[in-house]
Amino acid sequence: SVPADLSVVGFDNVEMAEFFQPPLTTIHQHRNQLGAAAAREVLELLNQNKRSGARIETIPVRFVERGSTAPRPPAK
Numbered sequence: 001s002v003p004a005d006l007s008v009v010g011f012d013n014v015e016m017a018e019f020f021q022p023p024l025t026t027i028h029q030h031r032n033q034l035g036a037a038a039a040r041e042v043l044e045l046l047n048q049n050k051r052s053g054a055r056i057e058t059i060p061v062r063f064v065e066r067g068s069t070a071p072r073p074p075a076k
Helices: 015-019 031-045
Strands: 009-011 025-030 063-066
Touching: 025 031
Parallel strands: 009 025
Antiparallel strands: 025 063
């Protein structure tokens, strides 16, 4: 039984998440920022701007709490 026995968290905050029973707790990522970062990478590769090694770019996310998670039980 969710969330009584098991908490469930999704990722991407799809539009249907709030309509599930119970509504799905999820991680929201900014798709526009993610797409812009990917486009910058592609343009740099196409323009032959060589980099040394991999680059890590962090895109902020937001926790969207809904009904599929319960509070942590007290320690025994």
